[in-house]
Amino acid sequence: xxxxxxxxxxxxxxxxxxxxxxxxxxxxxxxxxxxxxxxxxxxxxxxxxxxxxxxxxxxxxxxxxxxxxxxxxxxxxxxxxxxxxxxxxxxxxxxxxxxxxxxxxxxxxxxxxxxxxxxxxxxxxxxxxxxxxxxxxxxxxxxxxxxxxxxxxxxxxxxxxxxxxxxxxxxxxxxxxxxxxxxxxxxxxxxxxxxxxxxxxxxxxxxxxxxxxxxxxxxxxxxxxxxxxxxxxxxxxxxxxxxxxxxxxxxxxxxxxxxxxxxxxxxxxxxxxxxxxxxxxxxxxxxxxxxxxxxxxxxxxxxxxxxxxxxxxxxxxxxxxxxxxxxxxxxxxxxxxxxxxxxxxxxxx
Amino acid sequence: xxxxxxxxxxxxxxxxxxxxxxxxxxxxxxxxxxxxxxxxxxxxxxxxxxxxxxxxxxxxxxxxxxxxxxxxxxxxxxxxxxxxxxxxxxxxxxxxxxxxxxxxxxxxxxxxxxxxxxxxxxxxxxxxxxxxxxxxxxxxxxxxxxxxxxxxxxxxxxxxxxxxxxxxxxxxxxxxxxxxxxxxxxxxxxxxxxxxxxxxxxxxxxxxxxxxxxxxxxxxxxxxxxxxxxxxxxxxxxxxxxxxxxxxxxxxxxxxxxxxxxxxxxxxxxxxxxxxxxxxxxxxxxxxxxxxxxxxxxxxxxxxxxxxxxxxxxxxxxxxxxxxxxxxxxxxxxxxxxxxxxxxxxxxx
DNA sequence: AATTAGCACTCTTCTTGGTCGAGTGCTAAC
DNA sequence: GTTAGCACTCGACCAAGAAGAGTGCTAATT
Numbered sequence: 001x002x003x004x005x006x007x008x009x010x011x012x013x014x015x016x017x018x019x020x021x022x023x024x025x026x027x028x029x030x031x032x033x034x035x036x037x038x039x040x041x042x043x044x045x046x047x048x049x050x051x052x053x054x055x056x057x058x059x060x061x062x063x064x065x066x067x068x069x070x071x072x073x074x075x076x077x078x079x080x081x082x083x084x085x086x087x088x089x090x091x092x093x094x095x096x097x098x099x100x101x102x103x104x105x106x107x108x109x110x111x112x113x114x115x116x117x118x119x120x121x122x123x124x125x126x127x128x129x130x131x132x133x134x135x136x137x138x139x140x141x142x143x144x145x146x147x148x149x150x151x152x153x154x155x156x157x158x159x160x161x162x163x164x165x166x167x168x169x170x171x172x173x174x175x176x177x178x179x180x181x182x183x184x185x186x187x188x189x190x191x192x193x194x195x196x197x198x199x200x201x202x203x204x205x206x207x208x209x210x211x212x213x214x215x216x217x218x219x220x221x222x223x224x225x226x227x228x229x230x231x232x233x234x235x236x237x238x239x240x241x242x243x244x245x246x247x248x249x250x251x252x253x254x255x256x257x258x259x260x261x262x263x264x265x266x267x268x269x270x271x272x273x274x275x276x277x278x279x280x281x282x283x284x285x286x287x288x289x290x291x292x293x294x295x296x297x298x299x300x301x302x303x304x305x306x307x308x309x310x311x312x313x314x315x316x317x318x319x320x321x322x323x324x325x326x327x328x329x330x331x332x333x334x335x336x337x338x339x340x341x342x343x344x345x346x347x348x349x
Numbered sequence: 350x351x352x353x354x355x356x357x358x359x360x361x362x363x364x365x366x367x368x369x370x371x372x373x374x375x376x377x378x379x380x381x382x383x384x385x386x387x388x389x390x391x392x393x394x395x396x397x398x399x400x401x402x403x404x405x406x407x408x409x410x411x412x413x414x415x416x417x418x419x420x421x422x423x424x425x426x427x428x429x430x431x432x433x434x435x436x437x438x439x440x441x442x443x444x445x446x447x448x449x450x451x452x453x454x455x456x457x458x459x460x461x462x463x464x465x466x467x468x469x470x471x472x473x474x475x476x477x478x479x480x481x482x483x484x485x486x487x488x489x490x491x492x493x494x495x496x497x498x499x500x501x502x503x504x505x506x507x508x509x510x511x512x513x514x515x516x517x518x519x520x521x522x523x524x525x526x527x528x529x530x531x532x533x534x535x536x537x538x539x540x541x542x543x544x545x546x547x548x549x550x551x552x553x554x555x556x557x558x559x560x561x562x563x564x565x566x567x568x569x570x571x572x573x574x575x576x577x578x579x580x581x582x583x584x585x586x587x588x589x590x591x592x593x594x595x596x597x598x599x600x601x602x603x604x605x606x607x608x609x610x611x612x613x614x615x616x617x618x619x620x621x622x623x624x625x626x627x628x629x630x631x632x633x634x635x636x637x638x639x640x641x642x643x644x645x646x647x648x649x650x651x652x653x654x655x656x657x658x659x660x661x662x663x664x665x666x667x668x669x670x671x672x673x674x675x676x677x678x679x680x681x682x683x684x685x686x687x688x689x690x691x692x693x694x695x696x697x698x
Numbered sequence: 699a700a701t702t703a704g705c706a707c708t709c710t711t712c713t714t715g716g717t718c719g720a721g722t723g724c725t726a727a728c
Numbered sequence: 729g730t731t732a733g734c735a736c737t738c739g740a741c742c743a744a745g746a747a748g749a750g751t752g753c754t755a756a757t758t
Contacts, residue, residue: 026750041702044751062709062750102496102512137492143485143502147451151500153492157512163451163502238609241602249598253590260587375721390731393722411721411737 003053008079009036010046011055015067015075019318022244024064069283072295072317076280080322085330093327097334098341104128104156107338108301109233111311111331116236119324121315122259126269128156128308129230135186135194139179140216142172150219152227154191156303156343160223164215178203178216191224230309232262232269245293245316258290269310272298276307278328283317295319299332303339311335352402357428358385359395360404364416364424368667371593373413418632421644421666425629429671434679442676446683447690453477453505456687458582460660460680465585468673470664471608475618477505477657478579484535484543488528489565491521499568501576503540505652505692509572513564527552527565540573579658581611594642594665607639618659621647625656627677632666644668648681652688660684 003011013034017025027044030036036043047065050056055071058064067075085093093114101107108125116123133154141149146169151161185199196217203213237259246252258264268288272279281296291314298312311331313324352360362383366374376393379385385392396414399405404420407413416424434442445463450456457474465472482503490498495518500510534548545566552562586608595601607613617637621628630645640663647661660680662673 024750028750039702040750041704042700045701048752058751060709061752062707062748064750102514136496137490137498139490141486141488141490141500143506147485147506149486149500149502149508151490151498151510153498153512157492157496159498159510159512161500161508161510163506163508165451238602238605241598241605247598249590249596249601252598252601253587256587256590373721377721388731389721390723390733391729394730397723407722409738410723411719411739413721 003050003055003074006036006038007046007050009034010043011050011067011071011074012079014047014050014056014065015071015079018067019320022318024059024066026064029064067318069285069317072282072321073285076282076321076325080325082322082329083326085326090330093331094334097331097338101338102157102342104158104339104342105231107335107342108309108311111335112233112235115311115313115324115327115331116239118327119313119315119320120236120239120242121313121319121324122237122239123233123235123311123313124259124265124269125233125311126266126309127158127231127233128303129228132190132306132308133158133227134188134190138182138186138220140175140182141179142170142175145169148175148216150216150223152220152223154227156339158227160226162219162222164219166215167211170212174208177206178208181206182220191227194224196220230266232266234259234265240315243316243318245318251293254290255294258288264288268296269298269312272296272300272310272312276300278325278332280321280325293317295321297321297324297328299328301332301335301339303336303343308339352404352423355385355387356395356399358383359392360399360416360420360423361428363396363399363405363414364420364428367416368669371667373408373415375413378413416667418634418666421631421670422634425631425670425674429674431671431678432675434675439679442680443683446680446687450687451506451691453507453688453691454580456684456691457658457660460684461582461584464660464662464676464680465588467676468662468664468669469585469588469591470662470668470673471586471588472584472660472662473608473614473618474582474660475615475658476507476580476582477652478577481539481655482507482576483537483539487531487535487569489524489531490528491519491524494518497524497565499565499572501569501572503576505688507576509575511568511571513568515564516560519561523557526555527557530555531569540576543569543573545569579615581615583608583614589664592665592667594667600642603639604643607637613637617645618647618661621645621649621659621661625649627674627681629670629674642666644670646670646673646677648677650681650684650688652685652692657688 010030013030014025017029027040027047030043031038031040047056051058051065054068055074056065057068059066096114097107097110105127108127112123112125133156136153136155138152141151143149146166148164148166149161150164153159181202182199186194200213200217204210237256240246240252240255246255278297278299283295284292286292286294286296293316294314295317296312296314298310300307300310302308359379362379363374366378376389376396379392380387380389396405400407400414403417404423405414406417408415442463446456446459454476457476461472461474482505484501484503486502488500490500492498492512495515497513497515498510499513502508530551531548535543549562549566553559586605589595589601589604595604627646627648632644633641635641635645642665643663644666645661645663647659649656649659651657
């Protein structure tokens with residue numbers, strides 16, 4: 001059954017009110033605060049209908065109404081007003097995201113930080129875990145007489161490095177030669193296509209003893225593994241204490257425990273990353289039991305046609321959806337723009 | 350006034366009991382659990398004395414006794430048994446700290462992690478912020494046609510790097526020449542003694558236009574700044590939820606907020622770092638109001654004769670001091686040993 | 699036929715008062 | 729000096745009652 005205009009207006013009012021106050025909303029309150037031109041009795045009848053339809057629920061018989069997950073869902077899909085940011089808001093975010101950032105990790109971290117401070121919820125973000133990332137350089141740099149540094153830089157300027165201990169002193173020239181061979185084999189390749197055994201045999205043909213190569217190859221593998229692992233940023237974890245729904249220590253603890261499980265968080269964000277654009281997951285819609293009283297707004301960001309990562313805002317189901325989505329929309333666009341700048345048009349086709 | 354043997358035994362019993370149960374300890378409990386050969390009445394009298402002297406206090410008239418900060422202080426200084434770790438405990442920590450760690454940051458982070466999981470409290474650690482750190486290498490490595498990577502490695506194998514955008518394409522050879530000049534000027538120097546202007550003039554004498562040098566110098570400065578900033582690691586923040594003293598949300602929030610303020614934490618740890626060895630700060634002895642119901646056990650670690658950083662365990666004043674100190678003793682020793690290994694005897698005199 | 703006023707009813711929250719039990723402090727006996 | 733005994737204190741717990749917010753239903757109104 002569809003909702004008529006009046007029911008929509010009332011549902012809208014209830015959700016707005018509950019989001020603001022965190023208290024069950026009564027018919028009188030609606031009649032007073034919102035100019036609907038209806039008496040509390042009429043509203044009462046409508047609210048009873050909305051409850052029958054599953055959009056609202058009552059904590060107990062003589063309390064006001066609280067939106068159900070279905071109610072929030074309808075609100076998010078049909079009712080809420082997503083606004084454009086003002087010129088000033090837009091500008092300040094824009095500046096914060098383009099200022100001196102040459103690295104994709106830093107970009108995503110800052111975006112997450114911004115979302116968390118603006119919305120007062122918890123923000124989570126993952127850096128790209130892109131198999132498509134290509135290697136821009138891979139070198140071995142001498143550090144001292146017995147140690148060297150293996151460096152890998154990929155498109156997006158993601159840098160990984162690893163100190164290695166050389167089995168015996170190797171001359172700078174030799175390291176340079178090795179670096180050149182590494183680059184010849186690796187530059188422009190994706191991680192998947194990197195063929196380490198081929199490098200080993202080329203180097204051996206060049207009279208490099210295998211024992212000296214071992215730590216270098218090991219370090220390269222280490223760097224590649226690190227590149228495959230996306231990093232996860234978390235901001236504003238303690239913001240939940242601002243919300244009455246978490247004034248119970250057990251609730252708060254459960255929430256914070258979820259945030260401690262990086263692996264789980266990554267999965268949650270990842271599952272939203274399949275879809276394009278902005279996704280809102282409300283309460284029971286979340287897979288994870290521990291956040292079934294929370295909502296998660298995620299946005300994906302892309303390079304070219306490929307979704308490469310996502311950023312999310314996690315808060316109580318009683319979330320300021322319109323605010324979060326409005327900002328998320330904008331930030332998402334900015335991230336995409338900045339990513340294109342960082343990856344650079346010419347180095348990655 | 351000094352405490353006689355019997356008072357000490359009773360105080361010891363009260364503190365032990367309270368640490369275990371978190372409930373005020375009554376005279377009957379002591380008489381029953383601990384074989385002191387005294388009736389509850391006698392113990393009652395002694396406890397009244399201990400209260401007069403300030404070692405114990407009563408939450409309310411008809412409750413048992415709770416140790417005061419002064420009581421804990423006496424316990425820590427005179428009563429508690431610090432034990433040696435068993436061979437197995439020692440071995441497993443030893444292995445965890447030497448396994449594949451070539452970097453001082455990673456070492457400290459793992460030590461912190463170990464302390465937090467073993468003790469179930471929150472652990473904090475700062476990496477060295479050493480002006481005495483010397484530069485082992487400084488290079489500019491080409492990344493692609495328009496970007497390069499500036500790398501600085503110091504003793505202790507602390508690595509910092511920064512991507513720069515070159516104003517115009519510079520050949521690999523030139524970058525190599527620049528790297529050589531950087532190394533000539535910087536290797537073996539401490540950060541303080543690094544003379545960037547001298548490098549600029551040397552490079553200019555070598556016909557490098559200043560505009561091309563600017564981003565390189567800037568990146569070096571960035572790396573040096575990063576090196577001056579010590580990193581801070583935090584483990585087991587949510588452990589506080591295990592303790593009844595934090596079942597009040599406001600308490601928990603206050604505690605977690607302190608942990609969010611990296612700057613404050615650094616100061617707290619730093620102020621303990623003046624002293625040598627292990628320090629225990631109990632309740633009101635802490636500067637910071639927000640942790641006046643907590644105790645902090647800190648240990649410093651050193652390279653050579655210089656204290657270069659510290660690691661701390663933060664928990665309720667009702668802390669298992671003897672356990673924490675026992676483990677801290679051992680971990681501190683291990684960190685010192687590993688640091689000497691990582692810094693290496695020959696590269697830093 | 700839709701809306702509204704009115705009212706009885708329900709359920710939570712807050713307060714009050716009373717009991718229970720743990721633990722103390724004091725006194726007198728050992 | 730130690731201990732048994734007892735009156736006393738105070739928080740924890742529970743039940744009963746009052747207050748208040750909000751509902752659902754019925755009957756009156758538009």
